[in-house]
Amino acid sequence: MLKTAPSISYLDRQIASCLLALMILTACSPSPVQEDSATDLSTSIAIENVTVIDAENQIRENYTVIINGDAITHVGPSTKTPKAGTTIDGTDQFLIPGLWDMHVHLSYDDRFTDSMPATFLKYGITSVRDTGGLLKNMLPLVEKLKAEGAISPRVFFSGPLLDGRFVVYDGKSRPEIGTSNDNIQAARDNVIMLKKVGADFIKIYELVSPEVFAAMVDEANKQHMPIASHVPLSMTASSAGPEVGSMEHLRNVELDCANNSDELLRIRNETLNNYQPGSGYALRASLHKLQRIPAVLDLDEAQCSKVLTNLMHTIQVPTLRLNAFTLMPAFEREDFSEALKDMGNDVQTDWAERPTWFDPDPKLRDQRFAEYSMAMIKRMNLAGVPIGAGTDTPINMAIPGYSLHNELSMLVKAGLTPLQALRAATITPAEFFSLENEMGTIEVGKRADLVLLNENPLLDIRNTRKIDRVISKGKVVVLF
Numbered sequence: 001m002l003k004t005a006p007s008i009s010y011l012d013r014q015i016a017s018c019l020l021a022l023m024i025l026t027a028c029s030p031s032p033v034q035e036d037s038a039t040d041l042s043t044s045i046a047i048e049n050v051t052v053i054d055a056e057n058q059i060r061e062n063y064t065v066i067i068n069g070d071a072i073t074h075v076g077p078s079t080k081t082p083k084a085g086t087t088i089d090g091t092d093q094f095l096i097p098g099l100w101d102m103h104v105h106l107s108y109d110d111r112f113t114d115s116m117p118a119t120f121l122k123y124g125i126t127s128v129r130d131t132g133g134l135l136k137n138m139l140p141l142v143e144k145l146k147a148e149g150a151i152s153p154r155v156f157f158s159g160p161l162l163d164g165r166f167v168v169y170d171g172k173s174r175p176e177i178g179t180s181n182d183n184i185q186a187a188r189d190n191v192i193m194l195k196k197v198g199a200d201f202i203k204i205y206e207l208v209s210p211e212v213f214a215a216m217v218d219e220a221n222k223q224h225m226p227i228a229s230h231v232p233l234s235m236t237a238s239s240a241g242p243e244v245g246s247m248e249h250l251r252n253v254e255l256d257c258a259n260n261s262d263e264l265l266r267i268r269n270e271t272l273n274n275y276q277p278g279s280g281y282a283l284r285a286s287l288h289k290l291q292r293i294p295a296v297l298d299l300d301e302a303q304c305s306k307v308l309t310n311l312m313h314t315i316q317v318p319t320l321r322l323n324a325f326t327l328m329p330a331f332e333r334e335d336f337s338e339a340l341k342d343m344g345n346d347v348q349t350d351w352a353e354r355p356t357w358f359d360p361d362p363k364l365r366d367q368r369f370a371e372y373s374m375a376m377i378k379r380m381n382l383a384g385v386p387i388g389a390g391t392d393t394p395i396n397m398a399i400p401g402y403s404l405h406n407e408l409s410m411l412v413k414a415g416l417t418p419l420q421a422l423r424a425a426t427i428t429p430a431e432f433f434s435l436e437n438e439m440g441t442i443e444v445g446k447r448a449d450l451v452l453l454n455e456n457p458l459l460d461i462r463n464t465r466k467i468d469r470v471i472s473k474g475k476v477v478v479l480f
């Protein structure tokens, strides 16, 4: 207890999984059965005298939480505690639900794919939403990560980004994680196929037409699949947002909030409709470059309030650590170089240096989009728009797991309370999948994903990094 520095940071990436597997065996060997009972208590684990914190029940002091297998079986004051096979003394410690990262790409860069699941767990991320990867990469990976005994967070995946006639991530200028949906029938067929192969939700991307968007939404609703989406460039946040469960990166919200939003949309649609076959990435980049900052500078307060009223039931996953990267770049964080040691040598070399295009003086960086993103989240949070925590790991220097804690810090910097930030990484992602009765809080009947902290996260959200141990699917997987 009350140790702060993780002692397994020396672990080499290649052996991390094996050692973690070993830890499971040693940490979970139950003590002898202590009482006779109809249920087998030998496999149960009690965390006693702990302060239990979740975004629904808030703070419960001096409590005992018992898990048995992958379920929480008891939550109550420590004065009256049933016996358990193994006991952990949680005095002066804080127990929170396992964290989610709502926006990751497990297969985006194969330098990360193998080590990512164990690294997520090390940082207390017990569930991830994979928001885009080709099925040929994702299906074998998901099968491996869902196998009995796998060292992995729970994985929920969308399959490829469902893009339009052109594809942004087409494997040419960018990795291939998107797929084309040229017409309504292709869109419907793709959604049906994704359901068949076991995808948990769909991810709609930026270059789809309004007709294709409508077909995807309709088919996903028929197939009972939740929908995550970038706002397509052919649409507004007000029209696309209410149709989907989550919106990513605040994408194109600024275009809808601009004084001349109608004119901006007209220009975008003209460009999209007249685009000659070419790079989807270049097309998107040109439109963002043309319209994003002018829109931010021409934000109309009243117009924006109207936009937000349309988003009251759509989770915003702003990925602030990405959107506001210029305000708080990863490599300027004091613990970044330590966290980087868990990555492979090639990644360490790539990420050790500040990118040459990045000005060391924050005042000389263009902070307009970063500051807009922070202000927009503050505004959305005050308005009651639901907010989810996601990182886009590993894109743009996002160390798996570590970056989720940075996202929580950014959400608090933007104006969320620490408890609201915890909600964004626990209950809100569970709600996206209608799993709020199974995950997201510490209550009897919920799944056994828990993080034991040495410091109080409500006093300082950075305390979510001060991890003593992580319980994933009922097993203690990481001991520091």
Ligand SMILES: [Zn+2]
Pocket (backbone or CB within 6 Å): 103, 104, 105, 131, 132, 392
């Ligand atoms: Zn992404």
